[in-house]
Amino acid sequence: MSRWEALHDLMSNWSAAAGMAIIAAILVVALAGPLLTPHDPLMPAPLQRLQGPSSAHPFGTDSLGRDILSRVIGGARISILIGVISVTISLLPGTLLGLLAGYFGRWIDSLIMRCMDMLLAFPAILLAIFITAVLEPNLTNTMIAVGIVYIPHYARIVRASVLSLKQQLFVQAVGHLGGGHVRILLRHVLPNCIPPIIVYATLGMGTAVLQAAALGFLGLGAQPPSPEWGAMLSEGRQYIQIAPHVAAFPGAAILLLVLGFNLFGDGLRDVLDPSLRSQ
Amino acid sequence: MPLGYIAKRLLQLVAILFGVSVVVFLMLRMIPGDPAQLLLGEFANPEELARLRTQLGLDRSLPLQYGIYLQNLLQGDLGNSIRTNTPVAVEIWGRLLATLELSLAAMFISTVVGVSAGVVSAVRPHSAWDYGAMFMALVGVSMPIFWLGLMLIYLFAVKYPVLPMMGRLPMGLEVPAVTGLVMVDALIAGRFGVLWEASRHLLLPALTLATIPMAVVARITRSAMLEVLSKDYVRTARAKGLSEAVVILRHALRNAFLPVVTVLGLNLGLLLGGAVLTETIFSWPGLGRYVVDSLMGRDYAAVQGCILVFAAMMAAINLVVDLIYVLLDPRIRVNE
Numbered sequence: 001m002s003r004w005e006a007l008h009d010l011m012s013n014w015s016a017a018a019g020m021a022i023i024a025a026i027l028v029v030a031l032a033g034p035l036l037t038p039h040d041p042l043m044p045a046p047l048q049r050l051q052g053p054s055s056a057h058p059f060g061t062d063s064l065g066r067d068i069l070s071r072v073i074g075g076a077r078i079s080i081l082i083g084v085i086s087v088t089i090s091l092l093p094g095t096l097l098g099l100l101a102g103y104f105g106r107w108i109d110s111l112i113m114r115c116m117d118m119l120l121a122f123p124a125i126l127l128a129i130f131i132t133a134v135l136e137p138n139l140t141n142t143m144i145a146v147g148i149v150y151i152p153h154y155a156r157i158v159r160a161s162v163l164s165l166k167q168q169l170f171v172q173a174v175g176h177l178g179g180g181h182v183r184i185l186l187r188h189v190l191p192n193c194i195p196p197i198i199v200y201a202t203l204g205m206g207t208a209v210l211q212a213a214a215l216g217f218l219g220l221g222a223q224p225p226s227p228e229w230g231a232m233l234s235e236g237r238q239y240i241q242i243a244p245h246v247a248a249f250p251g252a253a254i255l256l257l258v259l260g261f262n263l264f265g266d267g268l269r270d271v272l273d274p275s276l277r278s279q
Numbered sequence: 280m281p282l283g284y285i286a287k288r289l290l291q292l293v294a295i296l297f298g299v300s301v302v303v304f305l306m307l308r309m310i311p312g313d314p315a316q317l318l319l320g321e322f323a324n325p326e327e328l329a330r331l332r333t334q335l336g337l338d339r340s341l342p343l344q345y346g347i348y349l350q351n352l353l354q355g356d357l358g359n360s361i362r363t364n365t366p367v368a369v370e371i372w373g374r375l376l377a378t379l380e381l382s383l384a385a386m387f388i389s390t391v392v393g394v395s396a397g398v399v400s401a402v403r404p405h406s407a408w409d410y411g412a413m414f415m416a417l418v419g420v421s422m423p424i425f426w427l428g429l430m431l432i433y434l435f436a437v438k439y440p441v442l443p444m445m446g447r448l449p450m451g452l453e454v455p456a457v458t459g460l461v462m463v464d465a466l467i468a469g470r471f472g473v474l475w476e477a478s479r480h481l482l483l484p485a486l487t488l489a490t491i492p493m494a495v496v497a498r499i500t501r502s503a504m505l506e507v508l509s510k511d512y513v514r515t516a517r518a519k520g521l522s523e524a525v526v527i528l529r530h531a532l533r534n535a536f537l538p539v540v541t542v543l544g545l546n547l548g549l550l551l552g553g554a555v556l557t558e559t560i561f562s563w564p565g566l567g568r569y570v571v572d573s574l575m576g577r578d579y580a581a582v583q584g585c586i587l588v589f590a591a592m593m594a595a596i597n598l599v600v601d602l603i604y605v606l607l608d609p610r611i612r613v614n615e
Contacts, residue, residue: 118298121590123552126570130586133574134306210423214556217425218571233426237560244433251426258421266417 009271016267022260030076039067041074041227050243060245062235068246071227072253078228079257082143082212083205089147091201094154095193099185101155102162113159116152124149128211132220139222146211150204157200161193195272202268206261213254229254288601292594299590300352300583304345307579313337314361314577335361348583357587358580360573367584371566375588376459377447378565381557382550383460384485389493390543394532396493397500397539401508402527412497419494424553428487428560435483443480445562452476484561488553492546499542503535510534537607544600548593 010016029036039057045065053060059068101112119127131145165171166189174184215221216230217237224231229250236247315331316323332338336347351358357367396416400409436444443449447461454464454473462481465474507513508531516530517523555567562568566585573581 114294114298117295118302121295121299121593122586123548123555123589123593125552125555126586126589129555129571129574130303130306130582134310136311206421210421213423214425217423217556218559230423230425233423233429237429240429240433241437244430244437247426247429247433251423251429254423254426255418255421258423259418262417262421 006271010267013267013270015263016271019260019262019264019267022256023264026076026257026260027080029073030080033073033077037067037070037073039070041066041070042225050239050246052243052245059249060243062232062246063239063243068232068249071232072229072249074227075229075232075250075253076257078139078222078226079209079213079254082139082146083209083257083261085143086146086150086208086212087201087204089144090150090204091154091197094151095158095190095197097151098155098158099162099190099193102159103166103181103185103189109159112155116155119149119152125211125214128215129218129220132215137215137220137223139226139228142212142215142221145215146208149211150207153204154197154200157196158193161196162189165189165192199265199269199272202261203265206258206265209254209258209261285602288598292591292598295594296587296591300349300587301345303583303586304348305341307582308341308344310577312577314579317577318361352587357584360581361578362573362576362581367580370569370581371584371588373459374564374566374569377563378551378554378558378567380447380460380462381481381484381488381563381565382547382554384481385488385492385550385553386543386547388485388489389496389546392489393493393496394500394539396497398504398527398532400497400501401504404505409501413501416494416497419490420498422490422494424487424490425556425560427490428484428557431483431487432560442483447480447564448473448476449480484557484563487560488550488557491553492549495542495546495549496539500535500539503538504531507531507535537604540603540607541600544596544603547596551589551592 010020043066045061048057048061048065049063051057051061051065057067057069059072062068062071097112097116101109122130127149128142128145131148132141135141135144171184171188174188179188212221213228213230213233216228216232217234219231219234222228222231224235232250233247233254236243236250239246313328315328315335315337319327319331329338336344339347348358355368357371359365360367360370363370396412400412403409432444435442448454452473454461454468454470454477457464457467461477462474465471465477508527513526513531516526521530551567554563554565555571557563558565558568559571566588570582570585570589573585
């Protein structure tokens with residue numbers, strides 16, 4: 001399939017198109033953030049605390065009187081950054097480990113995959129909580145923690161692809177023609193592993209955003225006064241009985257962004273890897 | 280069922296748990312903050328601090344500390360909590376049952392609703408129902424459950440106060456513990472008032488926890504059913520004149536169950552992870568909340584114990600899923 005055909009398929013797949021539209025809209029908001037925010041997202045206004053939605057504050061104000069719409073807009077940038085950086089942190093080592101395990105096999109495979117099994121033995125959120133607590137709770141460490149948690153997933157996917165590619169004639173032929181291991185891995189095996197990696201990474205962005213928000217909610221992620229959506233929800237929790245809007249809007253923003261990544265990931269999978277198509 | 284296979288898997292399980300215990304032990308020692316200082320407060324004098332460190336074994340070398348820990352662990356002793364001074368094993372057991380009750384309820388809801396939605400979607404593919412159910416499933420897998428929990432609390436406990444906000448039972452209401460699962464104990468004691476209260480308390484947390492697994496089950500059931508429904512034996516069953524219900528439930532669903540069982544097993548892992556968040560929102564006295572509180576309080580023994588229990592449960596679930604897989608489909612050769 002040529003690139004243009006793939007792009008055309010992608011645009012005509014409703015799930016991918018809807019996902020792309022949501023992500024693009026949030027990306028624009030994230031990039032143009034400071035131009036769009038009606039108020040300063042960090043500036044307290046004690047006289048206006050916990051006000052419900054109004055024309056002056058469409059999403060209301062929080063316990064310090066800050067404009068929630070401005071804070072949700074400010075948080076978009078943080079959430080997209082979390083998605084991209086966390087996925088990069090898990091994707092690079094995960095792919096490398098998967099390539100090595102699948103290609104060399106034997107003890108290298110056993111060693112790498114048993115270590116991965118050990119990481120998979122923890123429920124993801126628990127491992128992320130644990131790593132953040134060890135490293136000290138802040139936004140950077142949240143991204144590192146979420147990144148580490150998902151390394152085994154990429155290693156497994158890449159290893160499975162490599163195992164089947166290794167048996168294919170074109171890879172074996174390069175080996176017989178004297179191609180070195182590095183050349184075979186980087187020029188012939190890796191490019192053919194990319195479609196499943198792209199699909200998983202897109203879906204992984206949604207998962208990363210969710211996990212990071214969960215850490216923020218537990219007080220282990222971004223620290224105040226950062227307008228990170230999970231941390232905003234954590235604050236909103238205290239006022240759920242008198243001012244539910246404080247929690248409602250940042251949560252809806254998380255849902256929308258994760259939904260965007262999942263829609264796009266599902267569509268990408270249908271286009272790039274029809275064998276996995278969910279009929 | 281080949282015994283050699285089971286033995287091999289059990290050995291692997293032990294090896295993974297050993298690895299997990301080493302990793303957790305080392306990582307906990309890397310956490311900034313001295314537990315002795317934390318216990319005695321900022322103004323503790325150096326002698327008191329030194330005495331407490333000796334008492335807790337913190338002054339010994341790391342390998343020695345781990346050796347002692349492992350020796351105790353093998354005797355079923357997980358150490359004492361530094362916050363409450365009660366054995367961690369006792370604390371974990373009580374909370375484990377609370378988490379189990381919540382997870383089982385969520386598992387029940389997610390399986391019943393997820394499988395039904397998946398089957399109906401597959402039977403009427405590309406209908407409005409199919410698109411609606413699958414869109415809801417996609418929203419479900421994208422759901423921040425800590426937000427959903429808060430919104431459910433607002434809706435059903437604050438705005439329309441029909442359900443309680445938190446806890447397992449109302450204050451002062453108790454039931455003699457036989458199994459530790461409040462609903463079962465209430466049934467055994469014949470106290471239906473308590474049973475009613477317990478189920479009211481369980482409903483919102485269980486719904487919250489069930490959301491993501493429910494969506495995953497619905498998606499997998501649909502695709503597995505679609506594949507099976509196109510098979511020749513389903514056409515044969517229809518050609519024999521069997522009713523549609525029999526064809527779907529007895530011929531198709533049974534064969535579509537293999538991937539669904541795998542997902543149900545994986546979902547238990549999701550449920551255990553989700554329990555950490557759900558228990559925090561609903562003040563449910565389970566293991567998830569306990570592990571977060573212990574981590575914040577630098578309670579090494581409690582954190583180690585909880586994480587080992589979580590890892591053991593995950594590993595055991597994966598083992599059971601693999602065994603059920605072999606039982607359901609004898610064609611799968613276990614040595615592969």
